[in-house]
Amino acid sequence: MSADPVTTVVLPTAEDVSRRAAAALLAEIERVQDEGRTAHVVLTGGTIGIRLLADARRLLATDAASLDPTRLELWWGDERFVPRDSEDRNERQAREALLDHLSIPEANTHHMGSSDEFGTAEEAADAYAALLQSRAPEGEDLPRFDVLLLGMGPDGHTASLFPGTGLVFAEGVTTAVHNSPKPPADRVSLTLTAINAAEEVWIAATGPEKAPMVARALAGAAPDEVPAGAPRGRRATRWYLDSASAGAAAPAGQSVSQDDDDDA
Numbered sequence: 001m002s003a004d005p006v007t008t009v010v011l012p013t014a015e016d017v018s019r020r021a022a023a024a025l026l027a028e029i030e031r032v033q034d035e036g037r038t039a040h041v042v043l044t045g046g047t048i049g050i051r052l053l054a055d056a057r058r059l060l061a062t063d064a065a066s067l068d069p070t071r072l073e074l075w076w077g078d079e080r081f082v083p084r085d086s087e088d089r090n091e092r093q094a095r096e097a098l099l100d101h102l103s104i105p106e107a108n109t110h111h112m113g114s115s116d117e118f119g120t121a122e123e124a125a126d127a128y129a130a131l132l133q134s135r136a137p138e139g140e141d142l143p144r145f146d147v148l149l150l151g152m153g154p155d156g157h158t159a160s161l162f163p164g165t166g167l168v169f170a171e172g173v174t175t176a177v178h179n180s181p182k183p184p185a186d187r188v189s190l191t192l193t194a195i196n197a198a199e200e201v202w203i204a205a206t207g208p209e210k211a212p213m214v215a216r217a218l219a220g221a222a223p224d225e226v227p228a229g230a231p232r233g234r235r236a237t238r239w240y241l242d243s244a245s246a247g248a249a250a251p252a253g254q255s256v257s258q259d260d261d262d263d264a
């Protein structure tokens, strides 16, 4: 079955993007839980990825949103292979922004391995693949990810799949990453195969420095040149952009929203 077309949501500012994506994420978790299922969400690091978690925390403190933390499982799309308590850890940043403020059972929070837990990024990547499989339906490699969040670097990388490295073609569901052009050098990432198994993939990118790669991603650049252009969710792929990162993008034929309606 082919995925729906890519949807592009363009909002005035990065603050709007963060708030809109946070509200949409909480709404999707609630929808899944209302169906009687446990929601599986894949988190991302990066500026907007962490900011939207802080906005989700603020929304949950109001009556505007609610969720059942016991029926939520959290995963990561990529992680820095450094000590677990390092400020560089996507996990640590996510915990500080949101997770430490929810009563999510520790067994439902699936962090990628750190350098004090594993000798090499390869071992951490293999262990994460095994963990994913242990939570997957019988005979499958991955849980059903309801929403998988991604960011994009100014160089066009997403998760820790960097351009010009061939990592976007990595096999399996996880990969070790070395010599990352953006520090820290050693990382663990989901592969494109794992990313594209998600029901919905949402990519948030804001700021003028991202505009050139957003334009190339949306124009269908080669995956190894602009990895962020490659992900496709099974049901939906949605870009959240501010006007600065959208630049002249939002090409004809794509669904573009510039108003403030919640199209989640």
Ligand SMILES: O=C1O[C@H](COP(=O)(O)O)[C@@H](O)[C@H](O)[C@H]1O
Pocket (backbone or CB within 6 Å): 044, 045, 046, 047, 048, 049, 078, 079, 080, 090, 150, 151, 152, 153, 154, 157, 158, 159, 160, 182
């Ligand atoms: O290193 C990383 O960078 C990307 C993008 O980060 P940003 O700060 O430019 O938004 C992020 O998506 C990824 O998770 C992270 O490990």
